[in-house]
Amino acid sequence: MFQPQHSSVLTVYEQLLAAFGPRHWWPGESKLEIIVGAILTQGVSWKNVEKAITNLKQTGNLDFSALLNMEDQLLSELIHSTCYHRQKTRKLKSFLGWVCDRYEGDLEQMLDNPTAELRRELLQLWGIGPETADSILLYAGNHLVFVVDAYTKRIFTRMGSVPQEIDYQRLQSYFQENLPPQPELYNEYHALLVKLGAEYCKKQRPQCGTCPISSGCRYYQEQENNTRR
Ligand code: SF4
CATH class of the missing domain: 1.10.340.30 (Hypothetical protein; domain 2)
Known part of the structure; x- marks a missing residue:
């Protein structure tokens, strides 16, 4: 059976940044x-x-x-x-x-x-x-805190990186413990995940075929395995 490659938190960030480019968040002039x-x-x-x-x-x-x-x-x-x-x-x-x-x-x-x-x-x-x-x-405030939301949880549980029942605090710690302590990186990463969650990793019918991080995603690989059977 296929075992998906585990993508590190930083690798996922790099893949998303390469695919989408900087998101220039948060939209706001003040x-x-x-x-x-x-x-x-x-x-x-x-x-x-x-x-x-x-x-x-x-x-x-x-x-x-x-x-x-x-x-x-x-x-x-x-x-x-x-x-x-x-x-x-x-x-x-x-x-x-x-x-x-x-x-x-x-x-x-x-x-x-x-x-x-x-x-x-x-x-x-x-x-x-x-x-x-x-x-x-x-x-x-440019404080060093990682923002997690429903998209973040959906993406990383589908990828098989964190358990379904993970709570906000533990999911936040997962990022903060595995990323360099840089507010700019946290800023960009959250924005990239929002784009991925809204346009690819949708609640219904995720667009795995064109998703830039599918190679490390357990959900995608399970779907692929099922269609081959
Ligand atoms: S491959 Fe599919 S399930 Fe996995 S993160 Fe991408 S869109 Fe979501």
Whole structure:
């Protein structure tokens, strides 16, 4: 029986980078825009977030004070495309209010905190889970934390690299323990995995035939073996 070659975490990164090129993430012109995007993208595709960010920009509201002081109803309307818009309004307001109280409204001051301390604080905020906290830390603050998401888990469980039941923390450690400690690499790798997960390693009908990392993928090789029988 065929035994797939085990691809190291770094090899997968190199294969993806060679196939897709740099992704230039996170799409955002300021730290505030990155953070707003990280909160709004929960549970929806980036296209939905783009519409909301455009609305905020066009109305001159992609600004810390403007967002903090805006009527909930109006903010909810401007970010309507991101689904769960009332909840996300509350999440944005809760985050901005906390930055205001704790860091005098200064995002730089907040992001200057040591990584573990800031991560702990972010995770205590309503509506901020590990993926959002880590996206803020890595993409807005250049902190050394690897962001994992549903795509990451799907890809690496299909590849046979990690068990199906792995949790967020253990999956994050798997990357952090096997990659050079470089925020730029973490940044690029997550973006590459998002592209792979969205366009190739789809939940239904993965496009293994054209996937750039199929040579090290257990799922693909099992499919191949089954069709040969
Ligand atoms: S070969 Fe198929 S299952 Fe494996 S990572 Fe690529 S798309 Fe996903």
